[in-house]
Amino acid sequence: xxxxxxxxxxxxxxKESTAHKPVVPxxxxxxxVVIPMSMHLGAPCTPLVKAGETVTVGQQIGALNGLGAPIxxxxxxxxxxxxxxxxxGGGTMLSVVIENDFRNTACPDCLPRSGWETLSPQALIEIIxxxxxxxxxxxxxxxxxxLKSALGKADTVLINGAECEPYITSDHRLMLxxxxxxxxxxxxxxxxxxxxxxxxxxxxxxxxxxxxLKSLLPTGETxxxxxxxxxxxxxxxxxxxxxxxxxxxxxxxxxxxxxxxCVFNVGTxxxxxxxxxxxxxxxxxxxxVTGSAVKRPINVLAPIGTxxxxxxxxAGGFEGTPARVLAGGPMMxxxxxxxxxSASKATNCVLCLSEGDLPIQDKEQTCLRCGRCVQxxxxxxxxxxxxxxxxKRMWRETEELRVMDCIECGSCQYICPARIxxxxxxxxxxxxxxxxxxxxxxxxx
Amino acid sequence: MNDxxxxxxxxxxxxxxxxxxxxxxxxxxxxxxxxxxISIYFFGPRALTLTAVSVAGCMFFEYAYRKLMKKSNTLGDxxxxxxxxxxxxxxxxxxxxxxxxxxxxxxxxxxxxxFGGLGKNFLNPALAARAFLFSYPTxxxxxxxxxxxxxxxxxxxxxxxxxxxASLHSSTLPEGISLTDMFIGNIGGSLGETSALMLLLGGIxxxxxxxxxxxxxxxxxxxxxxLTLVFPRxxxxxxxxxxxxxxxxxxxxxxxxxxxxxxxxxxxxxxIIYGVGCGLLTVFIRYFGAYPEGVSYAILIMNVCVWLxxxxxMPSRYGxxxxxxxxxxxxxxxxxA
Numbered sequence: 001x002x003x004x005x006x007x008x009x010x011x012x013x014x015k016e017s018t019a020h021k022p023v024v025p026x027x028x029x030x031x032x033v034v035i036p037m038s039m040h041l042g043a044p045c046t047p048l049v050k051a052g053e054t055v056t057v058g059q060q061i062g063a064l065n066g067l068g069a070p071i072x073x074x075x076x077x078x079x080x081x082x083x084x085x086x087x088x089g090g091g092t093m094l095s096v097v098i099e100n101d102f103r104n105t106a107c108p109d110c111l112p113r114s115g116w117e118t119l120s121p122q123a124l125i126e127i128i129x130x131x132x133x134x135x136x137x138x139x140x141x142x143x144x145x146x147l148k149s150a151l152g153k154a155d156t157v158l159i160n161g162a163e164c165e166p167y168i169t170s171d172h173r174l175m176l177x178x179x180x181x182x183x184x185x186x187x188x189x190x191x192x193x194x195x196x197x198x199x200x201x202x203x204x205x206x207x208x209x210x211x212x213l214k215s216l217l218p219t220g221e222t223x224x225x226x227x228x229x230x231x232x233x234x235x236x237x238x239x240x241x242x243x244x245x246x247x248x249x250x251x252x253x254x255x256x257x258x259x260x261x262c263v264f265n266v267g268t269x270x271x272x273x274x275x276x277x278x279x280x281x282x283x284x285x286x287x288x289v290t291g292s293a294v295k296r297p298i299n300v301l302a303p304i305g306t307x308x309x310x311x312x313x314x315a316g317g318f319e320g321t322p323a324r325v326l327a328g329g330p331m332m333x334x335x336x337x338x339x340x341x342s343a344s345k346a347t348n349c350v351l352c353l354s355e356g357d358l359p360i361q362d363k364e365q366t367c368l369r370c371g372r373c374v375q376x377x378x379x380x381x382x383x384x385x386x387x388x389x390x391x392k393r394m395w396r397e398t399e400e401l402r403v404m405d406c407i408e409c410g411s412c413q414y415i416c417p418a419r420i421x422x423x424x425x426x427x428x429x430x431x432x433x434x435x436x437x438x439x440x441x442x443x444x445x
Numbered sequence: 446m447n448d449x450x451x452x453x454x455x456x457x458x459x460x461x462x463x464x465x466x467x468x469x470x471x472x473x474x475x476x477x478x479x480x481x482x483i484s485i486y487f488f489g490p491r492a493l494t495l496t497a498v499s500v501a502g503c504m505f506f507e508y509a510y511r512k513l514m515k516k517s518n519t520l521g522d523x524x525x526x527x528x529x530x531x532x533x534x535x536x537x538x539x540x541x542x543x544x545x546x547x548x549x550x551x552x553x554x555x556x557x558x559x560f561g562g563l564g565k566n567f568l569n570p571a572l573a574a575r576a577f578l579f580s581y582p583t584x585x586x587x588x589x590x591x592x593x594x595x596x597x598x599x600x601x602x603x604x605x606x607x608x609x610x611a612s613l614h615s616s617t618l619p620e621g622i623s624l625t626d627m628f629i630g631n632i633g634g635s636l637g638e639t640s641a642l643m644l645l646l647g648g649i650x651x652x653x654x655x656x657x658x659x660x661x662x663x664x665x666x667x668x669x670x671x672l673t674l675v676f677p678r679x680x681x682x683x684x685x686x687x688x689x690x691x692x693x694x695x696x697x698x699x700x701x702x703x704x705x706x707x708x709x710x711x712x713x714x715x716x717i718i719y720g721v722g723c724g725l726l727t728v729f730i731r732y733f734g735a736y737p738e739g740v741s742y743a744i745l746i747m748n749v750c751v752w753l754x755x756x757x758x759m760p761s762r763y764g765x766x767x768x769x770x771x772x773x774x775x776x777x778x779x780x781x782a
């Protein structure tokens with residue numbers, strides 16, 4: 001049965017420059033890595049190492065602190081410092097700086113595990129937690145927390161191979177090159193949730209990946225199915241993917257588990273296999289380094305903590321003058337002002353844009369009331385009215401118009417002929433509403 | 446390498462669709478060209494000069510007002526030019542130049558700029574100006590015959606004809622005017638409204654280019670067609686329906702006026718309500734009004750309902766199921782009691 005998600009846009013894809021390039025390891029390993037202590041949603045980790053200590057690949061260097069996931073060293077060598085460093089999520093973040101000894105000494109604890117096929121969901125979730133796995137698609141939600149909250153509620157595992165953001169091809173390459181891992185990881189996730197159904201959703205611009213995964217499925221397979229979806233942004237957003245693949249909708253303020261689903265990125269599935277079967281914590285990831293401002297766009301396998309500057313060097317350096325460097329794709333990526341920031345667990349792309357790629361600006365920014373934003377909003381909001389109120393700082397009215405439902409996908413702003421910075425205005429509105437709510441809480445206590 | 450870089454930082458998204466205000470407006474102008482061409486063919490070069498004067502007038506008033514009020518120059522968005530063309534299209538080709546300039550002033554300054562300019566006006570400027578120009582009822586109802594060219598200067602001696610609408614108003618099918626004439630535009634009427642064929646060509650262009658959406662025109666025309674088919678006033682229902690759809694400004698109104706962004710709803714459901722409302726009022730005015738044509742007033746009346754329509758036709762919240770809705774309603778009732 002086919003379902004559709006509401007709204008969406010189809011921006012130019014720009015994936016062709018890296019879609020056919022196999023993932024390569026870094027030509028030159030970074031001389032040092034800077035590993036931020038928070039690459040996930042939740043509280044930062046507590047560093048377990050001090051400057052001067054030596055660490056091995058896979059050794060835990062950050063301990064779980066409430067909501068979150070532990071963090072492991074991605075290279076072996078000496079800890080140079082534990083201090084705040086520029087962070088790709090904005091501002092600075094306490095980070096562990098490791099000088100690479102280029103030996104890649106593996107942590108002795110990282111050993112292949114036998115007999116995992118019979119482990120209980122709880123045991124699997126513990127392994128996944130200890131391996132520090134977080135969502136690899138961009139948001140970085142701790143995978144073990146997701147599993148725990150969905151255990152017993154979800155009846156379907158959804159594997160997200162949509163990669164609906166323009167430019168990015170790291171998931172595409174992963175599906176082509178590590179298909180077996182993704183499928184095995186999917187089975188582990190099904191085992192961890194005690195469910196018998198999984199759907200892998202892949203957009204139609206990656207037919208080769210979909211065909212490849214289909215061909216890897218054993219004949220007569222009933223548990224896992226591969227669904228090809230019409231290319232449409234933001235199909236890879238959790239709520240939209242659930243709607244597209246199952247027809248179910250997550251209730252407002254609810255979790256995917258409330259719709260009986262649990263969604264994981266293909267990269268997360270592969271990392272789960274590495275963690276459970278091979279005993280490897282999450283220390284490396286696939287990153288697409290692309291955009292018209294780099295010489296040779298590439299897909300690389302990089303240790304977490306590699307600086308953006310180093311990744312750009314790997315792609316042949318800058319072509320001309322870069323105007324904007326993003327962590328992530330053009331629709332939801334975060335603009336960076338310092339290339340010293342490092343790749344985190346959630347960094348799927350380093351996108352370097354030239355002046356000509358930047359969004360067109362319109363000085364007037366006069367809303368025509370054309371309604372394109374209403375038709376494009378996948379959360380069924382009315383961006384033009386939201387903006388009208390936010391512009392006048394009428395926060396309560398924006399709340400009534402459900403600004404808190406906004407997933408900040410950017411579809412409305414992308415399609416706006418007057419180029420009004422809608423998303424920015426909604427972010428401000430949400431922030432102000434959170435402040436108001438806090439104030440109210442204090443008032444009543 | 447870091448110190449050399451000057452990276453710009455902004456909030457996402459970092460991409461924008463190539464479609465901008467100006468390109469949308471340009472498409473509308475292009476879509477109006479076929480209707481203008483056939484108007485020149487049937488009514489003579491005065492159709493062109495009147496349209497040109499109207500466009501020039503609108504652009505002048507827009508420029509002058511913004512200059513006087515020390516606001517930015519908005520001629521580049523081309524919306525004033527569209528108003529100019531549309532106002533000429535809804536006036537008889539015999540209208541004196543001074544009259545259309547009065548209309549231009551009313552449309553641009555009173556209806557559009559005084560309310561804040563593009564996107565802020567709540568009435569369609571061209572239609573509001575047309576209604577205003579009916580202060581000169583004789584000038585506004587002197588219909589030139591097709592293929593009897595009107596003089597470029599004064600048009601007082603023009604050969605006049607009754608429009609098909611006049612006979613429809615008296616519940617009879619127009620005599621001697623075939624449906625083909627109606628379709629091609631070989632009839633009397635306002636400058637740009639007569640040729641269904643050319644208007645449809647323009648409308649299809651706008652639909653293909655994604656400038657307008659089909660809901661408003663389809664609901665508008667569909668409602669007119671359905672009502673006239675069901676209530677044929679003693680005529681052959683099918684013929685009556687076709688004459689009614691092709692006559693007057695129904696197609697011009699449905700494709701180019703009712704779809705005006707600023708004065709039509711922004712929500713999908715709202716567009717349907719608005720289109721049906723325009724159709725209903727058009728037939729209502731044509732059947733029961735003193736004046737034969739109802740399209741422009743139907744649209745103007747619906748224009749003022751747009752904000753109300755939008756308010757009650759917002760897309761329903763994502764993820765709200767029937768049960769959740771019921772629960773919310775019950776909770777509300779319980780709270781009140």
